[in-house]
Amino acid sequence: xxxxxxxxNGLKIITEHIPYVKSITIGVWIKTGSKNETPxxxxxxxxxxxxxxxxxxxxxxxxxxxxxxxxxGQINAFTSKEYTCYYMKVLDSHVDLAVDILSxxxxxxxxxEQEIKKERSVIFEEISMYEDSPEDLVHxxxxxxxLKNNTLGYPILGTEESxxxxxxxxxxxxxxxxxxxNNSVISIAGNFEEAKLLNIIESKFIxxxxxxxxxxxxxxxxxxxEHSFKQKDIEQTHFCIGFPGIPLKSDKLYPLYIVNNxxxxxxxxRLFQKVREERGLTYSIYSYPSxxxxxxxxxxxxxxxxxxxxxxxxxxxxxxxEIKNKGISQSDLSKIKEQLKGNYIIGLESTxxxxxxxxxxxxxxxxxxxxxxxxxxxxxxxxxxxxxxxDQVIDFSKITSAMISRDDKTNDIKKYIP
Numbered sequence: 001x002x003x004x005x006x007x008x009n010g011l012k013i014i015t016e017h018i019p020y021v022k023s024i025t026i027g028v029w030i031k032t033g034s035k036n037e038t039p040x041x042x043x044x045x046x047x048x049x050x051x052x053x054x055x056x057x058x059x060x061x062x063x064x065x066x067x068x069x070x071x072x073g074q075i076n077a078f079t080s081k082e083y084t085c086y087y088m089k090v091l092d093s094h095v096d097l098a099v100d101i102l103s104x105x106x107x108x109x110x111x112x113e114q115e116i117k118k119e120r121s122v123i124f125e126e127i128s129m130y131e132d133s134p135e136d137l138v139h140x141x142x143x144x145x146x147l148k149n150n151t152l153g154y155p156i157l158g159t160e161e162s163x164x165x166x167x168x169x170x171x172x173x174x175x176x177x178x179x180x181x182n183n184s185v186i187s188i189a190g191n192f193e194e195a196k197l198l199n200i201i202e203s204k205f206i207x208x209x210x211x212x213x214x215x216x217x218x219x220x221x222x223x224x225x226e227h228s229f230k231q232k233d234i235e236q237t238h239f240c241i242g243f244p245g246i247p248l249k250s251d252k253l254y255p256l257y258i259v260n261n262x263x264x265x266x267x268x269x270r271l272f273q274k275v276r277e278e279r280g281l282t283y284s285i286y287s288y289p290s291x292x293x294x295x296x297x298x299x300x301x302x303x304x305x306x307x308x309x310x311x312x313x314x315x316x317x318x319x320x321x322e323i324k325n326k327g328i329s330q331s332d333l334s335k336i337k338e339q340l341k342g343n344y345i346i347g348l349e350s351t352x353x354x355x356x357x358x359x360x361x362x363x364x365x366x367x368x369x370x371x372x373x374x375x376x377x378x379x380x381x382x383x384x385x386x387x388x389x390x391d392q393v394i395d396f397s398k399i400t401s402a403m404i405s406r407d408d409k410t411n412d413i414k415k416y417i418p
Contacts, residue, residue: 004362009209009210024089024351029083029185029360030178032178034151036215037154042155046157047119047171050123056108075089080156082364089352127159130157134404138402138404140155142402147297148224177214178214182210182212184208188355226400228402231405236306237306238303244297246393248292258337265288271315281304281308284302293364337381344378345371348371
């Protein structure tokens with residue numbers, strides 16, 4: 001059962017009490033990511049995330065790590081296109097330490113000039129590492145192509161050019177504008193005494209400033225349809241094709257999840273079985289949906305020997321055409337419903353995943369579906385709804401592709417599009 005609380009400064013607190021565990025995970029979610037950036041400060045949200053681990057006026061970076069390790073805890077953070085999250089998981093007896101460290105990082109970080117210089121170099125290395133991993137980079141290239149007319153298309157890591165323009169003053173201004181109580185959510189899952197927990201949080205977060213002038217990013221999404229290529233001297237060809245997908249708020253979200261699982265979202269999916277298992281043409285092939293507040297995409301990825309590209313493309317578009325023309329049967333729908341429900345429930349069997357689920361939902365949607373409600377949403381999906389979703393998403397006139405390979409073979413993809 002979820003409970004909502006709100007401090008006077010506008011900070012929302014979402015709790016889920018799980019009495020049969022001995023751990024607790026606390027996450028601080030801020031509604032800012034690469035979507036909220038400009039070409040000049042692209043990468044700043046991720047840069048700030050790094051800097052909050054580099055020492056405060058009360059603790060050095062080493063002391064933060066030592067205090068967490070001393071109690072067997074875990075601390076980490078991540079930045080996405082729409083949010084940044086800092087979280088800590090500890091035994092329930094150390095909840096006060098977790099709140100203290102997280103609040104200390106958020107409000108007392110030093111942003112030391114020398115540490116900024118060092119961490120900028122670390123992120124350059126992170127970008128280089130990403131560039132050296134084409135099977136990861138191709139997904140970024142796809143999103144950048146499909147969403148190039150929107151800030152959602154910006155890379156989360158930024159670029160060397162934009163990162164070189166970011167300094168201490170830029171970071172502090174960005175934090176003052178976006179890291180505000182009314183633009184944030186604290187989500188907690190695990191074992192705790194509610195009154196004690198709320199008192200601890202209020203004592204540390206009540207003075208977090210409120211900002212009435214937070215800029216909302218335009219919700220109008222202009223998709224871009226093109227075929228992008230990046231040359232790399234590699235042995236394999238990696239490519240993705242993508243369609244505009246379904247936003248988080250849409251009632252077609254769960255039908256899309258079902259379509260995805262049937263298409264390429266699992267080992268029993270059509271693409272995996274046809275292309276990998278029956279033909280042995282790829283080691284990795286799969287599909288996935290990405291959904292944001294106002295936009296989404298459905299992507300298919302495959303990595304293979306360049307000589308297999310023609311056959312793989314042919315098979316992918318055959319499967320897409322079949323699912324579009326014939327739809328999905330009731331028996332297939334029933335199987336995938338059970339698969340989705342099982343994956344969802346198993347995924348909630350840790351305090352970290354529960355913290356993440358309720359935090360993200362509250363931050364982006366302002367509501368949380370209970371496990372029972374999610375199961376009901378999956379169960380009520382009909383064959384007719386699947387057809388409507390397929391017709392909307394799998395539109396061959398609205399397709400984007402991205403390829404990383406030694407030779408530009410984007411025409412091999414184009415010629416198979418129905």
